Amino acid sequence: MAKIIVSDSADLVDRWIAAIKDRRPDIEAVPLAELGDSDEARASVDYALVWQPDPGFLASLPNLKLIVSVGAGLDHLTNDPLLPRHLPTVRMVDPGLTQGMSEYCAWGVLSLHRLFVPLLNSQASGAWQVVHAPIASNTRVGVLGFGVLGSRAGEALQALGFQVCGWSRSAKQHDSIPLYSGDDGLAEMLPTCDYLVLLVPATPDTFHLIDADFLARCKPGVGIVNAGRGSLIDDDALLEALDSGQAGGAVLDVFHQEPLPSDHPYWQHPKVIVTPHVAALTYPETGGEHVVAAINALETGEPLPALVNWDRGY
Numbered sequence: 031m032a033k034i035i036v037s038d039s040a041d042l043v044d045r046w047i048a049a050i051k052d053r054r055p056d057i058e059a060v061p062l063a064e065l066g067d068s069d070e071a072r073a074s075v076d077y078a079l080v081w082q083p084d085p086g087f088l089a090s091l092p093n094l095k096l097i098v099s100v101g102a103g104l105d106h107l108t109n110d111p112l113l114p115r116h117l118p119t120v121r122m123v124d125p126g127l128t129q130g131m132s133e134y135c136a137w138g139v140l141s142l143h144r145l146f147v148p149l150l151n152s153q154a155s156g157a158w159q160v161v162h163a164p165i166a167s168n169t170r171v172g173v174l175g176f177g178v179l180g181s182r183a184g185e186a187l188q189a190l191g192f193q194v195c196g197w198s199r200s201a202k203q204h205d206s207i208p209l210y211s212g213d214d215g216l217a218e219m220l221p222t223c224d225y226l227v228l229l230v231p232a233t234p235d236t237f238h239l240i241d242a243d244f245l246a247r248c249k250p251g252v253g254i255v256n257a258g259r260g261s262l263i264d265d266d267a268l269l270e271a272l273d274s275g276q277a278g279g280a281v282l283d284v285f286h287q288e289p290l291p292s293d294h295p296y297w298q299h300p301k302v303i304v305t306p307h308v309a310a311l312t313y314p315e316t317g318g319e320h321v322v323a324a325i326n327a328l329e330t331g332e333p334l335p336a337l338v339n340w341d342r343g344y
């Protein structure tokens with residue numbers, strides 16, 4: 031009997047095991063905590079479904095054939111210097127996660143657009159302070175990273191009435207959303223956007239994508255929603271842009287260091303909304319389909335869904 035080891039937060043492990051068993055009762059799904067430490071136990075593992083595995087753990091499984099990431103992001107794997115990159119690795123694609131991300135990005139943009147922070151401050155001081163938001167149809171949102179999550183978030187924002195455009199690494203097309211790619215595409219798109227939603231993965235190419243030079247090329251007052259990863263932003267540059275007015279506000283879910291240190295200036299900044307990496311979570315009940323699809327594909331020799339290409343970093 032093939033065996034999959036499951037490592038996720040304690041409250042989710044049983045749900046993953048049920049989701050896998052429902053679809054493939056012939057696979058033994060075992061919580062990592064119950065695997066044991068013997069060579070024999072480690073040799074019995076065929077597949078691994080993991081979130082933030084201990085460095086070296088995956089490399090210690092001699093018969094491992096497939097790694098499935100619980101998250102869409104892969105930095106929790108690349109943090110491991112011993113990650114067995116020769117093994118097929120699949121990132122998460124889950125309708126529940128995608129829906130959650132669309133909700134978060136819509137909420138983040140709307141919070142900036144509808145001046146939610148000033149309104150809350152007015153309420154706190156009991157002030158009837160009228161503020162006017164510009165009309166959404168005159169407002170352009172650029173989605174940086176137009177993959178599984180970015181494309182759906184872009185469509186949700188478009189459905190709310192915003193003008194939307196997207197940016198990706200490779201040139202792509204969408205029926206109703208203009209798309210840009212590469213450095214030239216970014217240069218053309220940036221000065222036109224009132225808000226930017228960040229949904230590119232953390233790779234060496236995207237590290238500090240949002241730096242002082244990038245922010246200077248943005249429309250003055252640009253609003254930033256970062257649901258991708260903290261490494262995308264040079265925090266000093268963003269704080270400077272917020273203080274000078276070059277950036278109008280930021281909704282930030284992900285950070286270089288998590289939890290965000292209690293003395294970090296983002297916490298108290300009047301133009302920043304901080305959320306604790308909650309933009310979108312994977313649901314075992316819906317994500318289980320993807321896990322089993324990946325195993326099925328591996329077993330039958332079909333192309334694997336959402337297979338990671340380590341050469342490009344995601």
Ligand code: NAP
Nearest residue numbers: 102103175176177178179198199200230231235258309310
């Ligand atoms: P995906 O489908 O792989 O999409 C990634 C997108 O980024 C693609 O459009 C890709 O371009 C683009 N991209 C990658 N490198 C680029 C570069 N150097 N320049 C321009 N574009 C680049 O990934 P996804 O499933 O949408 O997930 C995106 C990210 O969201 C994850 O990596 C993770 O960090 C983050 N996330 C955060 C949360 C949260 O709770 N905050 C939850 C889930 C995911 P191509 O289309 O050309 O490949």
Ligand code: GLV
Nearest residue numbers: 100101102103104
């Ligand atoms: C969450 O951050 C994910 O990568 O799915």
